[in-house]
Amino acid sequence: MKNFLHAIFHTVFWVWNIAFLFLVCAGLLPQLGVYLLEENLADPWITESLLTLAILIVVSTMATAVGLRRFRAQPLQLMRLFFGVEVPLLLLCLLRLFIWQRLNPASTLILGTAVVGIVAFYLELLYGYARQNRAIASIQVVAHTLLIGLSVYAGLVILSYSVPATPALVLWFFTFEWVKPLMESWNWEYWWAGAGGILLGFSAFLFLLFPFELGSSYIRSGHRVLKAFAEQYGQKKALQIAIAGLTAWLVLFLSFLQQPQIQAFKLLSNPPETDRDRQALVAKSNVIRAGLLNAYLADYRYLGYSENSYYITDTFLPEPIAQFWREANNCLFAPFLYQGSYNDRERAEKLYAQFFDTPIEKAEADTIRPILRIAEAPWRQSPEASLLAIDQENVWLRSQQLKVTEQGDWAEVELYEVYKNETPQQQEIRYAFTLPETAVLTGIWLGDTANLDQRFVFQVSPRGAAEQVYTTEVRRRVDPALLEQVGPQQYRLRAFPIPPKPLPGAEVPSDRPTEMHLWLAYKVMRQPQGWALPQLTEKRNVFWNRKTERLYNGQSPLLNQVDWLPAFLPASSQTSPSLHQVELGDYQISAKPVTLTDYTSLQNKRFAVVVDSSYSMSARAKELNQTVEWLKRHGFADNNLANNDADLYITGAANAKPQRIDDIRQFNPAKIAFYGTLQPTQMLRQYSRLQGDTAYDGVLLLTDGGSYELGKNQQKAIATLSAPLWVVHLGEQPIAYDDTILKIIQANGGGTASDLPTALQRQATQAALGPEVITVADGYAWFVEKPASPPTASPDTSSSESAQDKPASNQAKPPRFTTENPDTFAPLAARQLILALSKDMANPQLAQLDTVHAIAKQLKIVSPYSSMIVLVNDEQREALRQAELNKDRFNRVGDNDSPENMESTPEPGIILGIAAIALLLISRRPRRRLVMR
Numbered sequence: 001m002k003n004f005l006h007a008i009f010h011t012v013f014w015v016w017n018i019a020f021l022f023l024v025c026a027g028l029l030p031q032l033g034v035y036l037l038e039e040n041l042a043d044p045w046i047t048e049s050l051l052t053l054a055i056l057i058v059v060s061t062m063a064t065a066v067g068l069r070r071f072r073a074q075p076l077q078l079m080r081l082f083f084g085v086e087v088p089l090l091l092l093c094l095l096r097l098f099i100w101q102r103l104n105p106a107s108t109l110i111l112g113t114a115v116v117g118i119v120a121f122y123l124e125l126l127y128g129y130a131r132q133n134r135a136i137a138s139i140q141v142v143a144h145t146l147l148i149g150l151s152v153y154a155g156l157v158i159l160s161y162s163v164p165a166t167p168a169l170v171l172w173f174f175t176f177e178w179v180k181p182l183m184e185s186w187n188w189e190y191w192w193a194g195a196g197g198i199l200l201g202f203s204a205f206l207f208l209l210f211p212f213e214l215g216s217s218y219i220r221s222g223h224r225v226l227k228a229f230a231e232q233y234g235q236k237k238a239l240q241i242a243i244a245g246l247t248a249w250l251v252l253f254l255s256f257l258q259q260p261q262i263q264a265f266k267l268l269s270n271p272p273e274t275d276r277d278r279q280a281l282v283a284k285s286n287v288i289r290a291g292l293l294n295a296y297l298a299d300y301r302y303l304g305y306s307e308n309s310y311y312i313t314d315t316f317l318p319e320p321i322a323q324f325w326r327e328a329n330n331c332l333f334a335p336f337l338y339q340g341s342y343n344d345r346e347r348a349e350k351l352y353a354q355f356f357d358t359p360i361e362k363a364e365a366d367t368i369r370p371i372l373r374i375a376e377a378p379w380r381q382s383p384e385a386s387l388l389a390i391d392q393e394n395v396w397l398r399s400q401q402l403k404v405t406e407q408g409d410w411a412e413v414e415l416y417e418v419y420k421n422e423t424p425q426q427q428e429i430r431y432a433f434t435l436p437e438t439a440v441l442t443g444i445w446l447g448d449t450a451n452l453d454q455r456f457v458f459q460v461s462p463r464g465a466a467e468q469v470y471t472t473e474v475r476r477r478v479d480p481a482l483l484e485q486v487g488p489q490q491y492r493l494r495a496f497p498i499p500p501k502p503l504p505g506a507e508v509p510s511d512r513p514t515e516m517h518l519w520l521a522y523k524v525m526r527q528p529q530g531w532a533l534p535q536l537t538e539k540r541n542v543f544w545n546r547k548t549e550r551l552y553n554g555q556s557p558l559l560n561q562v563d564w565l566p567a568f569l570p571a572s573s574q575t576s577p578s579l580h581q582v583e584l585g586d587y588q589i590s591a592k593p594v595t596l597t598d599y600t601s602l603q604n605k606r607f608a609v610v611v612d613s614s615y616s617m618s619a620r621a622k623e624l625n626q627t628v629e630w631l632k633r634h635g636f637a638d639n640n641l642a643n644n645d646a647d648l649y650i651t652g653a654a655n656a657k658p659q660r661i662d663d664i665r666q667f668n669p670a671k672i673a674f675y676g677t678l679q680p681t682q683m684l685r686q687y688s689r690l691q692g693d694t695a696y697d698g699v700l701l702l703t704d705g706g707s708y709e710l711g712k713n714q715q716k717a718i719a720t721l722s723a724p725l726w727v728v729h730l731g732e733q734p735i736a737y738d739d740t741i742l743k744i745i746q747a748n749g750g751g752t753a754s755d756l757p758t759a760l761q762r763q764a765t766q767a768a769l770g771p772e773v774i775t776v777a778d779g780y781a782w783f784v785e786k787p788a789s790p791p792t793a794s795p796d797t798s799s800s801e802s803a804q805d806k807p808a809s810n811q812a813k814p815p816r817f818t819t820e821n822p823d824t825f826a827p828l829a830a831r832q833l834i835l836a837l838s839k840d841m842a843n844p845q846l847a848q849l850d851t852v853h854a855i856a857k858q859l860k861i862v863s864p865y866s867s868m869i870v871l872v873n874d875e876q877r878e879a880l881r882q883a884e885l886n887k888d889r890f891n892r893v894g895d896n897d898s899p900e901n902m903e904s905t906p907e908p909g910i911i912l913g914i915a916a917i918a919l920l921l922i923s924r925r926p927r928r929r930l931v932m933r
Contacts, residue, residue, distance in 0.1 A: 009075035012206065013082050017064045024057055052093050059089045070126065077125065083213040084221075085122045087206075088114065088154075104294075104301045105256035106335040110150070113249065117147030117218070124221050129228040141229050141238060142245030144222035149246070151218030153332070158211040160329045259339050261298075261348065264291025268351050271654040275673035278656065281355075282615070282675060288355060293364055295340065295348035300371050302338035306330065354654070357615040357677040358707045361387040385428040385494075385540035387709065393543035394427050395498045396420045398515065400544070402552040402565075404531055408575045409593075410828065411531050412442070415520040415565075418450075419498050419542065426497035428474060431564075432538040432735045434489045436524060437751075437777040438591075439532065440831040441862040443521040444483045446495065446870045448513035455519065458483070458868040460857040462849070463739075464891040465883035466867040470494065473876055481518070481870040484892075485862050486736035488745065488752050490537070493520065498541075523828050525591075525778050526575070530568040532778075537735050539564070577779060582829035584855070587836075588785040589829035594765075594776060602764040605697040607636070607646045608723075609664075610687045611672070612703035614653055618674035620704045623730035625669045627702060627756050637664035646700075649690055651683045658686040679711040680727070680741045688721075696723045698763055700756065705732040720842040724750035726759040739892055742864055746838035751775070774836045784836040830859040838864070849890045865890055 063086040071077040092111060103111065120143035130136040230238040267288055272278045281288070294301065330337065338344070352360040361368060369388050399418040404411050421427055435441075447455035456479075461469075463484060470482040474496045481495040499513045508514075524532050546561055552569060577593035609631070617624065635643035639662070648661040653676025661667050680701060687699070699721055706729075725744050729752065737745075745751060749766060753759035765776045774782040834852045841848050849865055856866035871877050883889060 006075040009079050013067060013075075013078040016082075016203070016206070017060055017067075017086075020060055021057070021064065024053075024060075052096070055093050056090060059086060059093070066126075079213060080125060080217045080221075081122075083210060084125070084217040085118055087210060088118055088214070104259075106253065107302075109249075109253055109256055110335060113146050114150055114154075117143055117150055120144060121147060121218060121221050124225060129225055131228065131232060134233070137225075137229055137232070138241050140225050141241045144218075144225045145242040145246055146249055147218050148222040151215045151222075155211040155215035157332050158214070160325060160332055253335075257335065259294060260287065260291035261295040261344065262291070262339060264288045264295070265344075265347075265351075268355065272675070273655055275656075275671075278654075278673040278675040282618075282673070285356070289352075289364075292348040292352045292355075292360065293367060295338075295344045296352070296360055296364075297368065297371060298338040298340070298345060303333060303336040304338070305341055305344075306334075306337045306339050307341040353707075353710050354677050355615065355675075357710075359387055359709050362390065362707075362709065365390065385430045389428075389430075389540040390538060391543075392541050394421070394423050394541040395429050395543070396422055397542055397544040397548050399549040399551075400565075401550075402533070402569065404553055404569055406531075406572060406575075407824065409526045409577045410523060410580075410825065411526065411571075412521065412523050412824075413531060413533070415534070417518050417520075419495075419516045419518070420514070421498040421501050424500050424503055426500050427541050428494060428496040429498060429542040430538070430540040431493040431534075431536065431542070432486075433491055433493070433534040433536050433564075434487075434733065435491060435522060435534055436527070436532045437489050437775065438780060438782070438828065438831065439522055439524040439778075440827050441483060441485070441491065441520070441522045441868070442827050442860060443519070444481060444493070444868050444870060445519040446479065446481050446872075447517040447519075448515070450517055455517065456870050456872050458860075458870050459877075459880065460853075460860055460862075460866050461869055461880055462853055462884055462889040463865055463867045464893070465880060465886065465889040466869040467892050468883050469871075469876065469880045470869055472879065473871075479870075479872045480876065483520070483862055483868040485864050485867070487734065487742060488737075490734065490736050491534075491862070492736060525780060525828070526571055526577070527568070527779060530570040532568055533565040535567060536564040537733065580825055580829070582823055582826050584826065584829055584833050584859075586786075587833055589774075589832055590783040590785075591780045591828070591832075592783065593779060594781045598765065598781070599761050599776075600764045600768045602644050602760055604641050605644050605764075606641060606695070607644070607760075608649060608687060608691065608694075608696045608699045609646050610649045610683055610699060610701045611651060612678060612683060612701070613651050613656070613672055613674055614676055614678040615674050616707070617672075617704055617730075620730040621669065621672075621674070624672075624702060627728075627730065628664065628667060628669055630756060631664055639663065647694070647696075649687045651678055651686050653678050658690060660690045677707065677710055679738070680706070681711070681738065684721070684725075684744070698723050698750075698760075699725045700759060701725065701727045702730060702756070703727065704730055705734045708734055708736045708738065711738045720744070721748055724748040724763060726750050726763065727752045728756050728759050729754055739864075743838070743841070743844075746835060746864065747842040749775075749839055751777075774832045782832045784833060786836075827859050827861045830855050830861055831863065834863045834865070846887065846890075853890075 063081060067078050067081055071081060092114065096111075120140060124140065124144070130140055226238055226242065229241075264287060267281060267284060272281055298305070349360050352358075352363070356363060365388055369392075372388065396419070397417060398420045399416075401416040403414045403416070405414075419429060444458045445455040458481075466482060467484070470480045473480040474494075479497060482493070484492045486492050495516065495518055498516050502508045520534075522534075544561070544564070548561075550557055557566065579593070580591040582589050611624065631637055631646055636646040639645060646664060648659075648664055648667055650659040650661065650667075650672065652658045656673070656675065680703065683701060683703075684699075721744055725748060727741070727745065727750075733752075733754070751759065751762060753762065762776055765781075766773050769776065769781055769783075772783045772785060774784055776782075834855055837848075837852050837855075841852075852863065853866045856863040862868055869880065871880060
């Protein structure tokens with residue numbers, strides 16, 4: 001019997017190790033290893049996979065070598081080496097890769113103690129008790145004391161799976177239902193994957209024996225060390241050291257069990273009622289941030305949820321027995337379970353935005369992004385560029401060229417860029433940028449090569465229809481591009497897909513694109529510094545470096561490598577600004593140069609100053625204080641209309657009550673409790689409720705760059721303002737505006753500015769120039785001469801092509817831009833005409849929107865109502881045609897920036913390779929995933 005057991009021990013150790021090493025070295029490593037080695041710098045998931053594969057090979061190789069050299073004739077020692085050292089280390093590696101992408105403090109302590117204990121067990125197995133060195137012997141006592149406790153714990157954990165799983169595995173095996181799928185799935189090219197399935201079955205059998213042998217080996221080893229130490233130094237001393245070490249470990253463990261989200265949720269459970277309460281919460285913002293972030297990342301830091309546990313017995317055991325094992329399992333896994341439910345992630349995301357006034361994915365991207373990139377295989381990542389893709393270096397800007405065609409005091413600028421994907425997945429790039437208020441975008445094209453004749457041409461479409469088709473096509477992974485106006489000066493460019501980088505050794509068809517070529521054109525008025533270029537406010541996925549080729553008008557510029565583009569290109573000539581007049585249909589648009597002497601000051605005007613009190617404004621408290629002091633110095637605080645006057649409206653988030661202050665001298669900015677999140681529409685609604693019968697000549701909204709992403713799901717209905725709205729951004733400019741706010745700004749002749757004096761000066765100048773003025777910006781005053789009878793909305797809301805090209809008789813005729821009327825300045829004039837018509841569209845009807853869209857479509861420009869979309873096939877064009885027939889064709893719903901599970905399909909070899917890595921892994925529950933786009 002003894003010889004029989006020894007033969008089994010030898011068979012288990014040598015067969016498993018030889019099979020595993022042969023499978024990995026002859027099958028998995030040549031296939032997956034080459035890919036990982038070549039791609040390890042491109043993606044952290046690849047790096048983690050490569051490191052795990054290397055550790056697996058090293059551990060198994062060392063165990064085989066030690067067994068061959070030291071324990072070849074000692075089968076019991078081979079079993080202890082196998083079940084006490086090799087298998088635990090292999091399991092820890094796989095758990096680290098597939099389960100714990102980021103360890104929480106409690107799991108870190110347990111797994112760290114396990115590693116130390118395994119090392120102590122291995123050294124005792126090789127060298128025995130350290131009798132000659134008391135310090136090392138004391139360390140052995142502490143390590144083995146902890147190891148005994150962990151072995152009992154680990155054994156119970158594994159038993160909670162192996163015992164209920166045994167009946168199912170045995171029954172399943174003897175049904176032989178696994179034979180046919182195994183034979184059908186066998187592929188000689190990937191023979192190692194099929195062989196891995198066989199090894200998996202063998203490993204599953206050993207898994208049933210693992211807890212017994214693990215506990216036996218560790219307890220026997222600990223007993224030997226404790227007994228030897230007690231014999232040498234006394235039983236009392238041994239107990240003192242063992243108890244001291246165990247007590248210190250328990251103190252640490254109990255302190256690490258406290259999860260931060262519990263306190264965070266408690267602090268935010270009831271909205272604060274007073275400013276003192278709000279300031280107290282702000283003082284604990286670090287605690288709140290840590291707790292909400294822990295809840296948001298619970299899927300990656302914990303094995304499961306205490307309130308939504310799932311257990312292997314749920315599928316095949318009777319409910320009473322399953323319930324017993326489920327409860328026992330939850331008790332055992334308490335250190336690794338998140339204390340909450342699945343819904344806490346959404347709850348944390350919402351509370352974070354409400355408290356910190358910014359999306360958690362944007363504010364905590366440096367923490368979230370590495371976890372998701374390691375946790376998710378590259379092919380599971382969505383094609384869309386989410387908030388987590390901001391400033392990521394996935395697509396290299398290989399080449400950038402600028403061409404300026406000067407036309408006196410205005411010019412046409414063409415930007416041509418070539419993109420090269422640095423990842424094996426399709427990628428979307430996004431630019432958010434600004435242009436001068438009077439500039440106009442006139443074209444966007446996509447191509448697979450630099451051949452201009454083969455590039456795909458844009459279409460001008462209603463903004464909502466274009467956005468809908470673009471989003472749909474990206475999720476279908478089909479080529480589109482979208483260019484939108486999302487503010488008075490703000491634009492957004494999205495292009496997809498940048499062709500993926502080929503996998504190592506993969507055959508690439510000769511007709512497969514390897515780069516994306518993009519052309520962007522716009523027209524702009526000359527300014528004293530030269531020709532204004534797009535200024536970047538946000539980029540996603542795209543990056544550039546010193547190797548990026550740059551040519552501006554055929555010359556290589558001296559440019560800071562951080563910048564996308566310089567602010568200006570110098571003009572080659574010093575042409576003086578001149579008068580421009582263009583007739584567009586029934587309108588005449590004029591652009592007249594203005595100088596500093598043409599600007600005027602306000603007199604006898606009254607303003608409402610609305611102050612944003614959201615959390616993010618705390619960073620702009622200094623600028624706010626300076627603005628209020630400016631108002632006081634310039635007579636806005638003395639309640640005397642002769643030198644202008646202003647009333648303050650302090651907004652409030654959550655339960656904070658908004659305030660109206662008629663005497664600015666009584667206002668102290670230092671007493672504002674900046675708290676929560678507020679969108680401009682909410683601030684204006686609060687202002688409208690407090691305004692009463694007071695009439696104002698203008699409304700000044702003092703805010704920061706804001707969080708545009710948080711306003712997409714807000715209730716946007718708001719009463720029309722009777723005075724121009726000027727949004728003054730203290731600090732940074734916003735990336736985009738909500739369409740509702742953009743409509744209000746345009747409807748009453750308002751605008752945006754970076755400081756209060758500029759906004760007031762522009763309003764005064766526009767008012768002095770008369771009702772025909774459209775705007776005063778970029779050194780020009782723009783005027784429109786309207787027809788005798790202003791256009792009214794047509795009851796016909798059809799969006800067909802004929803309805804757009806042939807408006808009803810009671811509408812203004814859309815201008816015609818044909819070869820017979822080749823006025824190249826017309827697009828700039830059309831940009832201003834649309835802005836002028838927007839002033840009569842406080843509550844636009846669909847026919848009015850169709851009219852201004854027809855102008856943009858005829859002149860081929862981007863406007864606040866019309867976007868440019870590049871489509872590549874007839875199916876997409878038909879989808880766009882159908883979208884343009886919908887009544888909501890002008891309604892933009894915004895981006896879906898929250899990560900989603902939108903999976904793509906990897907190469908088959910990689911699937912099998914990853915499956916082989918995970919052969920020994922048994923997952924304890926289905927995992928939700930946040931996939932980084």
